[in-house]
């Protein structure tokens with residue numbers, strides 16, 4: 001329970017419930033706190049009658065997510081409570097500024113949810129400060145660059161085809177035009193990060209910021225090694241843990257703050273299982289620069305429905321259940337990788353230590369990533385095509401696919417299920433022309449999915 005007293009001198013309420021109850025009473029004398037006093041409950045049938053096209057698309061997407069195996073490593077099934085908060089009246093509220101320092105009135109509840117989110121984020125990640133307002137992972141990273149750098153400053157980041165993300169200064173991105181991104185490459189022998197190479201590039205370019213973190217690299221990171229190189233050349237350190245923020249929260253992957261990092265960014269919708277959004281965590285000495293870069297630097301009003309849903313997500317991420325979930329995500333990834341390797345599939349870096357792996361479909365099956373993705377879609381397994389290190393093919397074709405386990409694990413799938421899935425994947429990609437077999441697998445995978453509940457979903461009846 002947070003103490004709302006300091007921020008709300010005009011009230012005698014000591015808890016959020018007491019404060020809220022004043023409003024319930026003002027609205028309608030005597031209503032129970034648990035009742036929804038203002039809004040209708042049945043929003044779905046309302047949508048069905050007012051816009052049936054959108055209703056049908058929503059229902060179709062629900063069935064698609066229920067009846068397929070979701071292996072895109074950046075996706076997950078969020079909590080039903082997150083869906084409630086996202087669809088709530090917090091979306092009506094303008095809250096430009098930060099708790100206690102807003103530009104509009106009516107902030108009692110907005111201040112509470114944002115303070116809760118900030119406090120929970122700081123505790124969960126052991127950060128000196130947290131900003132929970134970024135509307136996406138992309139603007140979150142932009143805010144760090146604008147907050148800590150001047151246009152033209154050098155940033156040393158991972159080569160994009162070796163695992164780095166678009167927002168790490170891809171030439172096509174605006175950030176790539178505004179800041180001067182230099183690259184470190186992975187070891188061509190085993191695909192791992194080569195710290196002699198990182199040090200060499202750092203000494204050569206003298207960057208103001210060294211950035212690590214990735215979206216397609218299947219290993220954990222040695223933050224102490226990055227930090228010592230940064231100290232040597234006088235650079236700030238930033239880790240973008242967007243993909244594996246949940247696994248750091250669940251304490252199954254390293255926390256960059258343990259090795260003295262300046263800034264950590266993470267999305268809230270990937271392994272953390274929350275709403276779409278971003279968070280910037282940093283040492284307290286960077287708090288002002290980061291907050292200023294988000295608002296008024298890059299954004300106007302924060303999406304308070306999203307902030308509320310992030311606050312909920314962070315409370316869950318601190319529980320023992322979530323730590324157990326995180327362990328299972330890694331065990332499932334190991335089991336999936338092992339089963340694929342045993343069947344002769346080539347994986348970038350030869351395996352995984354995290355939640356994802358990259359299959360070299362060209363080397364393993366002579367198929368592009370695009371063709372593999374389409375084939376797997378046809379049997380009810382959703383993946384994404386992925387460029388591999390120094391890929392000769394363009395990103396829309398690519399030589400590989402990326403697989404990950406956060407979503408499947410949320411539905412309760414375990415190691416033996418990963419072996420079943422690996423069997424479908426290998427036999428489909430090894431026999432791309434056997435349509436009859438693909439149809440059979442589609443039926444099998446759909447039946448298989450019925451063993452696994454969708455969070456907040458109905459039980460299977462049809």
Ligand SMILES: *Cc1c(COP(=O)(O)O)cnc(C)c1O
Pocket residue numbers: 074136137138139141165167213214215240241242243267277
């Ligand atoms: C997903 C991701 C982002 C960007 O997130 P969006 O919400 O899609 O903008 C940034 N960095 C990394 C490493 C990511 O994986």
